[in-house]
Amino acid sequence: MDNEINSFPQVLTIAGTDSGGGAGIMADLKTFQARHVFGTAVVVAVTAQNTLGVQNSFMLPKAMIDDQFAALADDLHIRACKTGMLGDAQHVRWVVANLKKYNWGPVIVDPVMVAKGGAVLLDPDAIQTVQQQLLPLATLITPNLPEAEQLTNQKITTQKNIQQAAHQLQELGAQNVLIKGGHHLAQQVQDYVLLADGSDFWLEAPRVDTNRTHGTGDTLSACIVAELAQGHDLTTAIRCGKQYVTAAIKHTIQVGHGHGPLNHWAGQKEGLTHAEI
Numbered sequence: 230m231d232n233e234i235n236s237f238p239q240v241l242t243i244a245g246t247d248s249g250g251g252a253g254i255m256a257d258l259k260t261f262q263a264r265h266v267f268g269t270a271v272v273v274a275v276t277a278q279n280t281l282g283v284q285n286s287f288m289l290p291k292a293m294i295d296d297q298f299a300a301l302a303d304d305l306h307i308r309a310c311k312t313g314m315l316g317d318a319q320h321v322r323w324v325v326a327n328l329k330k331y332n333w334g335p336v337i338v339d340p341v342m343v344a345k346g347g348a349v350l351l352d353p354d355a356i357q358t359v360q361q362q363l364l365p366l367a368t369l370i371t372p373n374l375p376e377a378e379q380l381t382n383q384k385i386t387t388q389k390n391i392q393q394a395a396h397q398l399q400e401l402g403a404q405n406v407l408i409k410g411g412h413h414l415a416q417q418v419q420d421y422v423l424l425a426d427g428s429d430f431w432l433e434a435p436r437v438d439t440n441r442t443h444g445t446g447d448t449l450s451a452c453i454v455a456e457l458a459q460g461h462d463l464t465t466a467i468r469c470g471k472q473y474v475t476a477a478i479k480h481t482i483q484v485g486h487g488h489g490p491l492n493h494w495a496g497q498k499e500g501l502t503h504a505e506i
């Protein structure tokens with residue numbers, strides 16, 4: 230009976246809001262909607278933000294965070310989840326406690342640290358807590374290059390460095406690793422994937438010459454969550470996420486004066502369906 234009630238794929242984002250609608254929970258929910266899963270959210274932080282930057286942020290108190298998790302656990306059946314902006318060490322610890330307390334399916338950790346405009350979204354002194362407490366829970370971790378540098382405490386300039394960093398992240402406890410190459414300015418953007426069984430591959434796409442890349446990382450990880458919730462394997466979900474985010478960057482929309490948001494309808498434009506990727 231309960232299985233029938235909760236048969237529609239439901240997913241969860243645990244992150245911060247973006248009043249400008251382009252990143253964080255807003256990007257996640259738009260991606261979930263476009264990828265045909267039912268999106269839910271635990272709000273950890275609220276930001277006053279637009280395409281020009283982050284003007285203010287507010288971290289929610291522990292009881293409010295715990296109650297959001299409890300409300301979902303009492304009623305819904307979440308098949309996969311992701312984390313985004315977690316703010317500081319104590320919020321990382323509170324989220325970790327709730328990830329351990331209930332079953333949310335595969336956990337995709339997007340270790341958000343700094344917004345495209347430069348605002349700090351994770352206190353630097355929380356990095357150790359992320360390494361020690363959150364990474365071991367990660368089915369997949371999806372750092373960008375600066376985040377991978379912080380988490381592995383090394384400069385990353387070559388493909389070999391990227392591969393070494395991915396292995397280090399596995400040693401810290403993440404089962405699978407996707408290092409995003411959007412911050413490297415080469416003509417081809419290259420992301421590196423290292424899977425739990427030791428196999429690996431590069432995902433390549435032509436760089437789109439645009440500054441409208443607000444929320445690219447959120448959109449990629451949210452799409453992976455959506456595909457996993459629909460029963461696809463991790464490699465398929467990652468390839469689909471890459472295809473979706475590339476389309477969402479390419480089919481640009483004109484919103485805001487700065488780092489504009491993506492076009493979350495772009496998958497429909499390119500006729501992408503979850504089954505065919």
Ligand SMILES: Nc1ncnc2c1ncn2[C@@H]1O[C@H](COP(=O)(O)OP(=O)(O)OP(=O)(O)O)[C@@H](O)[C@H]1O
Nearest residue numbers: 373409410411412418436437442443444445446447
């Ligand atoms: N200009 C671009 N053209 C094509 N693909 C891009 C571009 N910029 C980023 N990407 C892709 O978008 C995805 C996200 O990468 P990126 O490194 O930008 O993440 P991020 O820094 O976490 O994003 P954000 O902080 O804005 O959420 C990756 O698959 C990356 O290759």
Ligand SMILES: Cc1ncc(CO)c(N)n1
Nearest residue numbers: 245246252253314344444
């Ligand atoms: C709330 C929030 N989460 C994540 C990002 C990074 O894209 C952002 N700019 N804002």
